[in-house]
Amino acid sequence: MELWFSEMQSKNVKMSYKIKNVLHSEKTKFQNLAVLDSEEFGRMLILDDVVQLTMKDEFIYHEMIAHVPLFTHGSPERVLVIGGGDGGTLHEILKHPVKEAHLVEIDEKVIEASKKFFPELSVAFDDPRAKIFCEDGIAYVKRFKNHYDVIIVDSTDPVGPAVGLFRKEFYKDIFDALTEKGVFVAQTESPFYYEGLLKEVYNCIAEIFPYAAVYTAVVPTYPGALWTFIMGSKQVDPNKANVPESCDFKTRYYTPDIHKACFKIPAFIKEIL
Ligand code: AG3
Known part of the structure; x- marks a missing residue:
């Protein structure tokens, strides 16, 4: 099974990352927070489905x-x-x-x-x-x-x-x-x-x-x-x-x-x- 995460970069554009592992996911008082381990960009911090950082860039x-x-x-x-x-x-x-x-x-x-x-x-x-x-x-x-x-x-x-x-x-x-x-x-x-x-x-x-x-x-x-x-x-x-x-x-x-x-x-x- 392949697991992919997609960010809607705009209403009409999606960017998808192949995911090795979901390391963490929670709903905080302010937002949804996830940490994913991706094939291409390594660990990624995601807030409300938006990429905040990846270890590669x-x-x-x-x-x-x-x-x-x-x-x-x-x-x-x-x-x-x-x-x-x-x-x-x-x-x-x-x-x-x-x-x-x-x-x-x-x-x-x-x-x-x-x-x-x-x-x-x-x-x-x-x-x-x-x-x-x-x-x-x-x-x-x-x-x-x-x-x-x-x-x-x-x-x-x-x-x-x-x-x-x-x-x-x-x-x-x-x-x-x-x-x-x-x-x-x-x-x-x-x-x-x-x-x-x-x-x-x-x-x-x-x-x-x-x-x-x-x-x-x-x-x-x-x-x-x-x-x-x-x-x-x-x-x-x-x-x-x-x-x-x-x-x-x-x-x-x-x-x-x-x-x-x-x-x-x-x-x-x-x-x-
Ligand atoms: N702060 C800016 C993230 C904006 C990303 N926007 C997006 N992917 N649509 C990053 C926090 C890192 N310290």
Whole structure:
């Protein structure tokens, strides 16, 4: 018998993975959570039938959502991740000499599942610089003014519990929670399937922050493969950041050249904005 998992990448497009084993499945307070072991991409974290990460290609997304804002800032000491309960983003952040790396995840079951099934990522939770808060990121961020150097929103798609993470009020609170040289990044989906979202978020960020920029990376298991991130920056122009000549830790996708290149966006995305 063959077992396949399919994600509806849009109403009309399905992506299917041959599955060796269902390692875990539960209904949490917020969503359905599953961990599958796939033939091609290894272990996968699935929330509400949507692929959040696979062990084969997680490095691309996590390196790009972490190293681009951290190196853009230049000397971040306090960093916050909103969402990202699998620990992948935190794991990349901790490769930098930051003093504190905080993570706010609404669903503690995601953290638990990661501890059990994704030890390569959740090892980040044991770092003495890491602090984990299980609560709503929207409420959390309101309590801080001029506090974090970098804030990263590693959310699920803009449905269910994540809807508020794509709203203007939230971005304003993030702006206030950032220090004067603060840098913000959010994952903003596929330009093929979420055109409207990309434009909306970009315009919000451009209204709130002195600098707004879109960058991309190719993530094979995400819809459309070409993935977008939006950066808001208070002082540093993302296109003129002082990116170091080399990284003193190992990466598999991110390089200083990729950093400069990722802000060069295709014509059709420019047209969307
Ligand atoms: N967060 C972004 C996942 C979005 C994937 N969307 C989809 N497959 N339709 C990933 C969390 C990893 N830390």
